[in-house]
Structures are given as C-alpha cells and as structure tokens.
Amino acid sequence: MKTFIKKFTPVVLLLLQLNSYGQMTYIGLKEEANVRNAQSYLFNNMVETYWPETQIIDNYLYVPTINGIYRKNLNTLNTVDWELYAFEGIPIIDFIKNNDTIMAATAIWSNKELLLLSTDNGLTYEDYTPASFPYIEDKGRILRIAQNPHNRNTVAFMHLGQGGVSLSVDFGLNWAPQNTFIGGYQDWFIDFNPNDTTNIFHTGEQIYFNSYINATYDNGASWSTVESIPNHCTHSIAFHPFDKNIIVSAGEERLAKSTNQGLTWVTVGFVPEYIFKVIYDKENPNILYASGDTHGDSDDLRIHRSTDGGDSWHVFYEETIENSDGILDIHLYSDKLIIYTLVNGVYYLDLNTFNVNNVEYENELVVYPNPAESFIYVKSNYTINNVKIYNLQGNFVKVINKTSTFIDLHHLSSGLYFFLIDTEIGLISRKVLIK
Structure with a gap:
C-alpha cells in the first residue's frame, strides 16, 4: 500500500491573476500537463504512446x-x-x-502497476494489475478505460496493439479478452454507447495506416470492423445524447456521421486539423463542437462547430498562441468550453460572449444548384477567400483562389464532394452532389 499527501497549490506560483489571451482564459497546468514534454520523457523510458484523457465528474x-x-x-x-x-x-x-474508489491506467513499461486502485479517494493505492493481462514488451499497457454508464461495475479496457480489448463485470476483479483485433500503430478510443450499452466502439489506426472503427452489438460476444479508411486514424466518437443510432466520429482532417448505430458512415466534413475530440451540446444536440491539432507547424488553436446535428461544419473560434501545439480535449460545462491544450495548459471559452444559437451567417452562404452538373455558384454576404474541393475519400481535388462565385465543374466526375469555403468569418463546409 502506497500513500501520498494531497496538495492544494496554485500551479503557477508567480501568477497573481488570470491571464487572458483574447477570449480564451488561462486557468493553469501549463507546466504540469504539457503533453509533448510528457511524451518525450516517457519515450526515453520505453513508453511509446501517451495521450491522457481528461474528465468532468461532479x-x-x-x-x-x-x-x-x-x-x-x-x-x-x-x-x-x-x-x-x-x-x-x-x-x-x-x-x-x-465514489471514493479510483482505478487508474498508468504509462509504465512493466508487467506491474499497469493498473492502480485506490479505495479512499486517492489517499492510498495498490497495484491492481491482473496476472492475466498480456505482457509483450509494451503491449500489455492500457490506453483507455471505459465504464458502462448504467452499470458502473462493468468496465472495458483498450490495450495497446496486441492486447485488444478486455471486459470486466466486477470492477476489475476478473477480466475476459473480448476480441483478437490487432491495432498496433495508434489505438485511441473505447466506450459504451450510452443509449445501448451492449454496443461498444473501439477506434484507432492499424499498423498499415488504415483507420478502424471496431464495434460489438452483443456485449463483446462478437466484433466487426464497421469502417476502415486508408491513410487515416479515427481518434474518437461522440454519441447523441438520447438517440442510439446517431454517432459522430473524429479523425485526421475528417468528421463522419452514422445514423444506423455505426454500421455505416458518411463523411460530413473535412477540416485542416487532426480532430481529437468531438462533443455534443446535450441541451441542444443540433450543436456540436470539435477540435484538435493543425497538421504541420502552426500556432493557431481552432474550434469547429456544427449547428445542424453534425451534417456541416464551420470554424467557430480561432486564436493564435505562440508556441502552441493544438488542442487535445474539450468539454462543455455551464455554457463554457473547457479546453485542454497539448502544451499550454487548460483554458476556458465563455460561450455567453457569443451568440451561439445565431446561425444567420451560415445561412447567408448559399451553394447552388445542388445537385449540380456543369457549374455551381457560391454566394455569401461575406468575402470569400478561396474554395477547396475534396472528394468523398478526403482527397484534395481543386482550389479556386479567387472571389468569383462561379465554379466550372466540367472536369469533375459524378459523385459527392465537399466544398471547404474560406470566408472572412471562417471556414464553412458544404456537401455537393455532382451528377
């Protein structure tokens, strides 16, 4: 049994008041929760993967x-x-x-202390690693823990690579392997569908760089890969607050949506970031937020937003912070977006300073005719900087670097495309069917 004394401390000792950067307000942990520094340190200690998962509880x-x-x-x-x-x-x-019991997954290269358990709200803890967990170099490690929201003793574990998924129905006393699927390159997400907890999803990227969304619909008795895309990684999934069929996934420059409980997926947006997290506004599920890390060098932090249930997306907020490295996690709490960055600590964005339910500016951008054949018009009351066209597979097709609203489509084959329209108020995506 190990013990430590809890500490209450201002984590930036020389900071006398809050610093605000634009409308985002810094609330601490810049040094303590620097993910990139942690990754470098752990890599030197044989641990290859570290993407911590934040939570809001009570x-x-x-x-x-x-x-x-x-x-x-x-x-x-x-x-x-x-x-x-x-x-x-x-x-x-x-x-x-x-309640007072905490089970934690560690980033330790070992066959011990992969799991820790505290029964006194974190005052003391013990090694809780089952002997049955696989230990093949770093492959026995646990990257994610998911808890059944309706039966909190039922817990699913996502192991790194060869370990696959394990399931416990007694809060970790006994475990059973649930699938033989091998991810291995990036394993990111596991969770229960809160509207049908027999349905569990497991996502990431396979060793040959194809994304995967693995799913079970029978409490883990059988699993299937419901989506796989070349040169892609699926980072996370957001479940509709009350409809088991509606799910949105976040990945590398791509957002996708399912309306049949994950059996099939349709791309709903291309964005210039690796999207790590997408969340619903539970009070209004037509509104979603998504954010991540810009692919390449950039000091920009962006938050994307949908006001039509995830069918289209635009840049809701953008701010430049020197030496920033993207956003790993976001939460919605009391009309505030809680923003966990990769290197700059934690911020919040007060949505009351925005008219978040005003979608007038989105409706002022019109793309017609749609479906289209040989041409299409893009019109807006705001200045259009350029229009980028992507096919359904996410491949870049064409950019129109002019403010002209007439676009010739003769060179494009029939199919579904995404128009990423860069305006003075941000990026807005539209789906276009070309006959």
Whole structure:
C-alpha cells in the first residue's frame, strides 16, 4: 500500500491573476500537463504512446499527468489553483471513479502497476494489475478505460496493439479478452454507447495506416470492423445524447456521421486539423463542437462547430498562441468550453460572449444548384477567400483562389464532394452532389 499527501497549490506560483489571451482564459497546468514534454520523457523510458484523457465528474475537471491526477473545481474558474488529487509521482493516462474508489491506467513499461486502485479517494493505492493481462514488451499497457454508464461495475479496457480489448463485470476483479483485433500503430478510443450499452466502439489506426472503427452489438460476444479508411486514424466518437443510432466520429482532417448505430458512415466534413475530440451540446444536440491539432507547424488553436446535428461544419473560434501545439480535449460545462491544450495548459471559452444559437451567417452562404452538373455558384454576404474541393475519400481535388462565385465543374466526375469555403468569418463546409 502506497500513500501520498494531497496538495492544494496554485500551479503557477508567480501568477497573481488570470491571464487572458483574447477570449480564451488561462486557468493553469501549463507546466504540469504539457503533453509533448510528457511524451518525450516517457519515450526515453520505453513508453511509446501517451495521450491522457481528461474528465468532468461532479463539477470537477480531472487531468491525468505524468505526476498523477490533478483536479480543479469548475466553480473556481477565477483562479489557477489545482489539487494534486491522486497517484502523485505516477504517470497516469486514464482512470474511472466510483465514489471514493479510483482505478487508474498508468504509462509504465512493466508487467506491474499497469493498473492502480485506490479505495479512499486517492489517499492510498495498490497495484491492481491482473496476472492475466498480456505482457509483450509494451503491449500489455492500457490506453483507455471505459465504464458502462448504467452499470458502473462493468468496465472495458483498450490495450495497446496486441492486447485488444478486455471486459470486466466486477470492477476489475476478473477480466475476459473480448476480441483478437490487432491495432498496433495508434489505438485511441473505447466506450459504451450510452443509449445501448451492449454496443461498444473501439477506434484507432492499424499498423498499415488504415483507420478502424471496431464495434460489438452483443456485449463483446462478437466484433466487426464497421469502417476502415486508408491513410487515416479515427481518434474518437461522440454519441447523441438520447438517440442510439446517431454517432459522430473524429479523425485526421475528417468528421463522419452514422445514423444506423455505426454500421455505416458518411463523411460530413473535412477540416485542416487532426480532430481529437468531438462533443455534443446535450441541451441542444443540433450543436456540436470539435477540435484538435493543425497538421504541420502552426500556432493557431481552432474550434469547429456544427449547428445542424453534425451534417456541416464551420470554424467557430480561432486564436493564435505562440508556441502552441493544438488542442487535445474539450468539454462543455455551464455554457463554457473547457479546453485542454497539448502544451499550454487548460483554458476556458465563455460561450455567453457569443451568440451561439445565431446561425444567420451560415445561412447567408448559399451553394447552388445542388445537385449540380456543369457549374455551381457560391454566394455569401461575406468575402470569400478561396474554395477547396475534396472528394468523398478526403482527397484534395481543386482550389479556386479567387472571389468569383462561379465554379466550372466540367472536369469533375459524378459523385459527392465537399466544398471547404474560406470566408472572412471562417471556414464553412458544404456537401455537393455532382451528377
């Protein structure tokens, strides 16, 4: 049994008041939760993959780091104070919590302490690694833990690569392997469909660079790959608040949607980022937010938004922060977007400073005729900088670098395309069918 003393500390000791960058407000953990620094340190210690998963539980934001789990009361956004909550000195990648009981996955290259368990709200902990877990170099590690929202003793684990998925129905006392699927290059996501918990999804990228979305519809008895795209990775999935059939996935410069519980998927947007997270506004599921990391060198942080249930997307907010490296995770809490960056710590964006339900400017952009044949018009009350055209597979087809609204389509074959329209108010995507 190991013990540590919980600490309450302002994590930026010389900071006397909050710093604001534009409309995003910094609330701490820039040094403590720097993901890129953590990845470099862990790589030198034989750990190849580290993408920590943040959570909001009972008004607290929890952030796993290489020094344990920090948490912050979200009713105190006017300070940069955080509590070093659990597992001090241990690199944590993900965790689940039942009242005072915490089970955490570590980023340790070992056959021990892959899992830790605390039954006193993080004051003490013990090694909880099952002997049955695979240990093949780094392959026994757990990258994600998912908890059944309707039966919190049922837990699914996503292992790295050869380990596949394991399932426990008694909060980790006993485990059973659930599939033989081998990811191996990037394994990112596992979770229960909250509207049908017999349905579990497991996503990432295979060793030959094809994305995968694996799914079971019978509590893990059988699994199938419901989507796989070349040169792509599926990072996460967002479930509709109450409709089991509607699901949105986030990946490398691509957002996709399913309306039949993940059996088939349709691309709904191409964006210039690797999208790590997409979330629903649970009060209004027509509104979604997505964000990630710009592919290539950029100091821009962008948040994309949909107001039609995920069918089309535009840039909702953009801010430049020097030496930034993208956004790993976002949450929606009390009309605020909580933003966890890769190197700059945690921020929030107050949506009350925006008219988030005003979609007038989107409707002022018109693409017609649609379906189209030999030509199409793009019209807007805002200045159009350029229009980029992508095919359904996400391949770039053409860019129109002029403000003219007439686009000749004679060179394009029949099919579904995405027009990414760069305007003075941001990027807006539209689906276009060419006959």
